[in-house]
Amino acid sequence: MMSEQPTTAATRVRVPEDDDDAILSVGATSQGGAVEPENGYTTVGEPFVDQPKMQTRDVNVFYADKQAIFDVNLDFAANEVLALIGPSGCGKSTYLRCLNRMNDTIPICRVAGELLLDDEDIYAKSMDPVLLRARVGMVFQKPNPFPKSVYDNVAYGPRLHGLAANKSELDEIVETSLKRAGLWNEVKDRLAEPGTGLSGGQQQRLCIARTIAVNPEVILMDEPASALDPIATAVIEELIDELRQKYTIAIVTHSMQQAARVSQRTAYFHLGKLIEVGDTDRVFTNPRHQLTENYITGRIG
Amino acid sequence: MTNTEKVKRGLAKRYRKERRFRAMGLIAVLLGFAFLIVLLSDITIKALPAFHQTYLKLDINLDPEVLGLAPGRPLDEKAILHADFRSVVRRSMYALFPEVRKRRDKRKLAALVSTGAQYQVRDRLLRDHALLGQTFSMWVLADDDVDTYLNTRSLRDLKQSERRLRDNQVAWLERLKQEGRIDRRFNWLFFSSADSREPELAGILGAVVGSFYTLLVTIGLAFPLSLAAAVYLEEFAPRNRWVDFIEVNINNLAAVPSIVFGLLGLAVFINFFGVPRSSPLVGGMVLALMTLPTIIIAARAALKAVPPSIREAALGLGASHTQMVFHHVVPLAMPGVLTGTIIGMAQALGETAPLLMIGMVAFIVDIPQGFTDSATVLPVQIYLWADSPERAFVAKTSAAILVLLGFLVLMNGIAILLRKRFERKW
Incomplete structure (x- = not known):
């Protein structure tokens, strides 16, 4: 089925940068010199799991006439971190943004295929994107706290969805979220100060706290540490590992080390195609597809 | 020639260009600023006289007969509003210069006082009915021509035919000045009244x-x-x-x-x-x-x-x-x-x-x-x-x-x- 073409002008949400390249580079030959997968290719490895939290079948994404994602089949298991890796422009961000319908905001973007969250069709008419995004939260590449206080940043989601009956409940949600994001000790005395005044790493953890304050089932992370220094990155990675106990996490990353450190499964994308999926250890130590091997050995990307 | 030399050769020229550009920018800003200063100071200088107003001190005699108020009738607001304060003001002006006899000269003399003066007197009586029949001195507005003449030095050297005030009017003003009957005060009227045909009464x-x-x-x-x-x-x-x-x-x-x-x-x-x-x-x-x-x-x-x-x-x-x-x-x-x-x-x-x-x-x-x-x-x-x-x-x-x-x-x-x-x- 198709996503409804949004007809509003309200679509100032940017197309992920690397997907612009995707449009241009679809069909180009890879530098690795390996066999290019044709349309109707099969993904190497184990894209399916036993009890999936999310399932995607035959996902194709188009920006106007250009196809950015080709026939992707992939499952997300509960309490697991799945890393999406691949060279710039391979469509991993585009794919990630299909999972909570953030692509709806791009008028020229069209999604085809079956995407299920707990066996519910994400793109069904009956699925409200607002409800979906409450269940599938997202953390973005650049920390983007609201220009409000730390407290209001975290409280925004719960207020929006009416999750707290009164002020003390809201206080509690804010406190637990900040604690779970590992930020509480650093900001507990400055809850009224602007969230934009925190350091980059703190801002990103604030954004994570803001996301988990809504208590989603799935968290999508689009290169959450790419704008951060190594120390802040390490803190975030540790946090992701802890969050796995409670949430299903999909993380797009450019850093293979990061993928190896935080994820249980890894999916390798190449020019809009899902080349290989498998346990992270297996993919990094024993890649089965030539393109995957080229990428993780540093020959492309 | 090495790269360093090539760069060096062009360096002076580049810096000159930058300096030229900066100088032009500065000149543009200064020029704009100068125009602004000229404009503002010109307007301010021209505006200054408007903030002060010439007043004349007259001895007003509120004679009920001159006012046209019938004796015995109660002094209510309506009666006051219809009374002839114009004559009262004129008479007090004539009283200052008893030697002026000719009709034409009298008119010229009365013209030194603003047409607004009668309303000042009227308002005074409205506020205090006890003043009826009394004589008291009071500062009233001078005509705008008086104001302009006293403010503009260049007018004094002009021939009578080239200015609004006649020579005899100027002489009367000089006498009033000597008697301390002319004063310039802050022009509150300008900020408290609406438009008028008389400049001295017109406000913003x-x-x-x-x-x-x-x-x-x-x-x-x-x-x-x-x-x-x-x-x-x-x-x-x-x-x-x-x-x-x-x-x-x-x-x-x-x-x-x-x-x-x-x-x-x-x-x-x-x-x-x-x-x-x-x-x-x-x-x-x-x-x-x-x-x-x-x-x-x-x-x-x-x-x-x-x-x-x-x-x-x-x-x-x-x-x-x-x-x-x-x-x-x-x-x-x-x-x-x-x-x-x-x-x-x-x-x-x-x-x-x-x-x-x-x-x-x-x-x-x-x-x-x-x-x-x-x-x-x-x-x-x-x-x-x-x-x-x-x-x-x-x-x-x-x-x-x-x-x-x-x-x-x-x-x-x-x-x-x-x-x-x-x-x-x-």
Whole structure:
């Protein structure tokens, strides 16, 4: 089925940068010199799991006439971190943004295929994107706290969805979220100060706290540490590992080390195609597809 | 030749170019500043005489007979309003110069006092009925010609035929001066009265109040309408030919000569809808039409400037599109919207042409009491005074310009303050 073409002008949400390249580079030959997968290719490895939290079948994404994602089949298991890796422009961000319908905001973007969250069709008419995004939260590449206080940043989601009956409940949600994001000790005395005044790493953890304050089932992370220094990155990675106990996490990353450190499964994308999926250890130590091997050995990307 | 030498060779030339550019910029700024100084000082110097007014001390004798008040009848307000204070003022003038006998000279003598003097005396009696039949000394307004003569040194060397005051009038003034009967005081009247044909009685308050009511209507209509239009067009409107058409039209409206809006107001608001002409209501409506595109364009630019990351953050948390717009985008765009609004208001405050079309150019002596009273506005008042033949109006014109400039500076100051406040929040 198709996503409804949004007809509003309200679509100032940017197309992920690397997907612009995707449009241009679809069909180009890879530098690795390996066999290019044709349309109707099969993904190497184990894209399916036993009890999936999310399932995607035959996902194709188009920006106007250009196809950015080709026939992707992939499952997300509960309490697991799945890393999406691949060279710039391979469509991993585009794919990630299909999972909570953030692509709806791009008028020229069209999604085809079956995407299920707990066996519910994400793109069904009956699925409200607002409800979906409450269940599938997202953390973005650049920390983007609201220009409000730390407290209001975290409280925004719960207020929006009416999750707290009164002020003390809201206080509690804010406190637990900040604690779970590992930020509480650093900001507990400055809850009224602007969230934009925190350091980059703190801002990103604030954004994570803001996301988990809504208590989603799935968290999508689009290169959450790419704008951060190594120390802040390490803190975030540790946090992701802890969050796995409670949430299903999909993380797009450019850093293979990061993928190896935080994820249980890894999916390798190449020019809009899902080349290989498998346990992270297996993919990094024993890649089965030539393109995957080229990428993780540093020959492309 | 090495690279270093090549770079070095061109370096001096590059620096010269930069210095030249900087010097030109500096000259441009200084030139602009110099023009501003010249303009402001010229206006200020011309305006200064308007802030003071010459007063004459007269010995007023409130003789009931001269006033035409029948003896025995109770002294009520109505009787006072109908009494002949003009003769009282004249007589007190004649009393100062008993040697003046000829009718023509007497008229000239009486002309030294402002026609407003009789009302000053009347008001005095209205306040204190006990003054009837008494003689008391009182400072009354001098005529504007007296004021101008005393203020303008160059007039004194002119021949009688080239100035407004006759030689005998000048001589009388000299005598009054020696007797200490001439004084210059701060011209409160200028700030507390409305327009008048007599320069010494003319004030700016009527125009200020008119401008205030007009701008109130303008901002009350233009701000919500433009904000709604901008938010709708920028955030909600579908992208199609109709919306493009509307956008092109809004952009073009910003460039339409303002007098066209006046014609529109005349044809539609006054002739079709019957809104009272010359009123702040219709003036404000016309000016609102004129400022709409300005504010819409500024507001749209401000909305567009809100970073996409904030929109994504809100949507990602499950805010609906409308919630995203009203929780985040509009508040963040507010400083820009306010700046656009104040610029639009400043433009409206200084606008003359469209108001001429809807009758706000009328000569109005009363201070408007509401939105439907006849009124005029500051720039039109300036236009009217600039057009008046009396020399004293030159100073009034400049003074009114100063008042208008003062309001503009005040408005821009408020705009900056508001913006700072909103921005400083985070």
